[in-house]
Amino acid sequence: MKYLIVGLGNIGPEYHETRHNIGFMVVDALAKAAGATFRDGRYGFTATLSVKGRQMVLLKPSTFMNSSGNAVRYWMQKENIPLENVLIVVDDLALPFGTLRLKGKGSDAGHNGLKHIAATLGMQNYARLRFGIGNNFPRGGQVDFVLGHFTAEDWKTMDERLETAGEIVKSFCLAGIDITMNQFNKR
DSSP, rough: OOOEEEEEOOOOOTTTTGGHHHHHHHHHHHHHTTTOOOEEEEEEEEEEEEEEEEEEEEEHHHHHHHHGGHHHHHHHHTTTOOOGGEEEEETTTTTTTTOOOEEEEOOTTTTTHHHHHHHHTTTOOEEEEEEEEOOOOOOOOOOHTTSOOHHHHHHHHHHHHHHHHHHHHHHHHHHHHHHHHHHHHTT
8 A cells, every 4th residue: 555645845945944844844754753765856855665564655845835736646646646545744824833633625725735736636635634833923924924934932842743743644544544533633
């Protein structure tokens, strides 16, 4: 069984460890824990790891957030991975920092990466792990907040939150979405 785990973010040093790049941070943490390294490929950087016989292709799209669907579609086809084995890891303004929510489908909630994926795939029925980044910004300050860096307070629990996100990803691959939602969404 093969799975595509897509961490959404933007490439380039100016976006490194910004709130919008939490998807990259989650797949980076997964790769680091497994000793896997990313390789530069078409539409993105990939790393492959195996967990209990399940192969995970980790993807960090190089298409920038607003064209993420191109990378998702390409790697699904290249690796012959069905939609039910795809998980998108994405930042979410509607959740307090560090809150993790797994969903089997849903709207894009105004997120341009999810919007492009849905448009490219022609549906919104794909799993996504929403990582809360909070919404502590003044009116009109959303873009600066999302593209800004985490606070010192956020960093105090970042490693633990990234580790839990990794556990959710592994459980998604090993136990399926329903069991994983029941186990982790209650926390």
